[in-house]
Amino acid sequence: MSLRHPSHKRLAGWLDTGDVDEGLETHVEQCTRCADELERIAGDDAPFDSALSMVLEPTPGLEDRMAVRLAAAMRNRELLMSMFGSAAQTAKILFDPPDATT
Numbered sequence: 001m002s003l004r005h006p007s008h009k010r011l012a013g014w015l016d017t018g019d020v021d022e023g024l025e026t027h028v029e030q031c032t033r034c035a036d037e038l039e040r041i042a043g044d045d046a047p048f049d050s051a052l053s054m055v056l057e058p059t060p061g062l063e064d065r066m067a068v069r070l071a072a073a074m075r076n077r078e079l080l081m082s083m084f085g086s087a088a089q090t091a092k093i094l095f096d097p098p099d100a101t102t
């Protein structure tokens with residue numbers, strides 16, 4: 001694993017363009033800090049969705065690459081969603097008691 005973290009600009013460009021960047025992909029797979037950074041970037045302007053649509057319609061040889069590319073981001077995304085889900089459930093219990101409609 002490379003000890004050098006890719007720059008924010010490089011991560012953002014990678015997400016945005018989907019260009020192959022083997023060094024970055026390998027690094028992000030193993031570096032939670034950079035995976036987290038990717039997630040933040042994806043949350044900013046949702047290039048993640050365009051990357052996901054590329055996965056759903058993979059071209060030959062691209063599928064494995066994209067799966068690797070997205071794996072780290074998905075791990076963080078699922079964690080975030082589970083946290084948001086818990087918050088939503090808590091809010092629902094607090095603000096929408098079961099007998100409120102009677």
Ligand SMILES: [Zn+2]
Nearest residue numbers: 005031033034
């Ligand atoms: Zn890193």
